[in-house]
Amino acid sequence: MTPILATDATSLSPIALFLQADIVVKLVMLGLLLASIWTWAIIISHARKMRLAMRGCDRFEQDFWNAEDTNAFYQVHKDDPLPSARVFQAGIFEWRRSTSNRNMDREGTRQRLATTMNTAIAAEVDRLGDRLNILATIGSVAPFVGLFGTVWGIMRSFTAIASQQNTSLSVVAPGIAEALFATAIGLFAAIPAVIAYNRFGHGLNRLEARLTRFADSFHASLSRELES
Amino acid sequence: MDRAERTALALAGFGHVLLLGALSLSLIRPAPKLPTLNPPIEVDLVSATALQTAAPDAVPEASAPPAPSEVEPMADAVAPPPMAAKAKADAKVPDPKAKPQKPEATKPAQRSSRLDGSLMAQLSKAANRETSTPGTGRGTAAQGSGTPAARTAAQLEASFIQALFSQIKRYWRAPTGVDAELLRTNIIVTLKPDGSIATITVVSQTGVTENNENLKAIHAERAASAIRRAAPFQLPPEHYAIWQSLGPITFDKRLN
Numbered sequence: 001m002t003p004i005l006a007t008d009a010t011s012l013s014p015i016a017l018f019l020q021a022d023i024v025v026k027l028v029m030l031g032l033l034l035a036s037i038w039t040w041a042i043i044i045s046h047a048r049k050m051r052l053a054m055r056g057c058d059r060f061e062q063d064f065w066n067a068e069d070t071n072a073f074y075q076v077h078k079d080d081p082l083p084s085a086r087v088f089q090a091g092i093f094e095w096r097r098s099t100s101n102r103n104m105d106r107e108g109t110r111q112r113l114a115t116t117m118n119t120a121i122a123a124e125v126d127r128l129g130d131r132l133n134i135l136a137t138i139g140s141v142a143p144f145v146g147l148f149g150t151v152w153g154i155m156r157s158f159t160a161i162a163s164q165q166n167t168s169l170s171v172v173a174p175g176i177a178e179a180l181f182a183t184a185i186g187l188f189a190a191i192p193a194v195i196a197y198n199r200f201g202h203g204l205n206r207l208e209a210r211l212t213r214f215a216d217s218f219h220a221s222l223s224r225e226l227e228s
Numbered sequence: 229m230d231r232a233e234r235t236a237l238a239l240a241g242f243g244h245v246l247l248l249g250a251l252s253l254s255l256i257r258p259a260p261k262l263p264t265l266n267p268p269i270e271v272d273l274v275s276a277t278a279l280q281t282a283a284p285d286a287v288p289e290a291s292a293p294p295a296p297s298e299v300e301p302m303a304d305a306v307a308p309p310p311m312a313a314k315a316k317a318d319a320k321v322p323d324p325k326a327k328p329q330k331p332e333a334t335k336p337a338q339r340s341s342r343l344d345g346s347l348m349a350q351l352s353k354a355a356n357r358e359t360s361t362p363g364t365g366r367g368t369a370a371q372g373s374g375t376p377a378a379r380t381a382a383q384l385e386a387s388f389i390q391a392l393f394s395q396i397k398r399y400w401r402a403p404t405g406v407d408a409e410l411l412r413t414n415i416i417v418t419l420k421p422d423g424s425i426a427t428i429t430v431v432s433q434t435g436v437t438e439n440n441e442n443l444k445a446i447h448a449e450r451a452a453s454a455i456r457r458a459a460p461f462q463l464p465p466e467h468y469a470i471w472q473s474l475g476p477i478t479f480d481k482r483l484n
Contacts, residue, residue: 040240
């Protein structure tokens with residue numbers, strides 16, 4: 001089979017449908033295509049980021065609980081960008097600042113530790129969930145944009161019918177097909193975006209819960225240190 | 229936008245271009261339309277009626293009435309009024325005994341024979357023609373007036389061709405192949421009085437494309453052989469003049 005660039009509308013070639021469309025519909029289609037590309041870029045990069053973060057947190061927490069000397073461990077992981085490591089760094093940083101002066105307030109130190117680590121968790125979740133709002137926007141808006149293109153295209157083909165005084169299906173069908181193609185692209189962009197948004201939102205919640213657990217455990221051990 | 233995101237963007241763009249390309253290069257295309265198994269059939273009402281319709285029923289009535297209306301004004305115009313009146317009066321007398329079965333037609337003819345002048349010769353000639361064979365009815369009446377006869381002959385020929393078709397159809401097998409249904413062979417058949425074939429002449433062939441070029445000889449040959457095998461034909465012998473040479477008969481895929 002020799003691949004030929006299909007430019008007839010009957011073969012459902014996207015190029016042909018795009019070329020035949022009105023300028024407004026063309027713009028809609030281009031915008032939706034870019035939205036789709038962006039969606040997938042976010043999906044790919046975010047999936048990779050989340051996978052790395054989860055795996056890194058696993059390893060970090062395992063290393064942390066196995067470590068004999070917390071100070072030495074901190075020296076090694078001082079600049080680690082992992083979420084768990086950031087929470088750990090924030091806790092140690094606050095611990096050192098609070099315990100540096102002689103007459104320290106134990107209760108105040110505990111509260112400060114909890115607050116700093118919670119802030120660190122929130123910051124990490126914020127950083128990871130940076131692009132998810134884009135997915136949500138594309139997922140909810142793309143079908144409407146596609147629908148706009150379709151409505152515009154159908155309006156245009158109806159005026160074509162009116163001007164040609166001919167209502168046979170062969171006159172009406174191509175215009176409507178090219179108009180519906182706009183909705184098709186809209187759905188093509190929106191469906192992965194919505195699925196990815198839900199999935200990543202769930203993943204992010206899991207990560208947050210996990211960081212909170214880690215922070216609580218770490219806080220408990222620091223608080224035990226304070227009593228002694 | 230860091231490096232990982234740029235890589236992801238490039239990856240997504242590449243994927244979209246790949247999908248678009250696959251769709252545009254018709255690698256994914258809808259299945260081709262299946263040909264309709266039962267194409268619509270052409271129905272010809274003539275073949276259903278055939279011989280019966282060709283009988284010229286209307287001729288005796290049609291030919292007779294025009295005679296008086298045609299003759300009367302001319303007689304009035306040419307002949308002086310008293311003479312016309314006399315002619316009318318005279319005409320009444322000999323009428324009944326001359327022709328009881330066709331009074332309408334013979335009345336003006338006889339009356340006009342009493343007129344003089346150049347018109348009289350014509351009229352009497354017409355009268356002679358009409359009165360010479362008064363009893364034979366339909367056939368001569370058809371010959372007497374021009375247009376119904378021509379129409380009748382054409383109708384008769386068409387009905388004879390239909391009769392021929394109904395006999396040939398059994399033996400006709402159109403060749404099959406690419407574009408074979410487009411082929412048409414026109415044949416003129418001349419017949420002997422007993423209904424057997426004198427000559428078969430292939431006049432022309434239409435619908436020849438480069439695809440069915442090799443089939444046209446077979447098409448003509450099969451058409452001729454179908455005629456030969458269907459002979460002799462039973463056709464009314466009194467119309468031999470009409471069916472002596474029939475055609476051109478068109479042989480297509482479905483003979484009708």
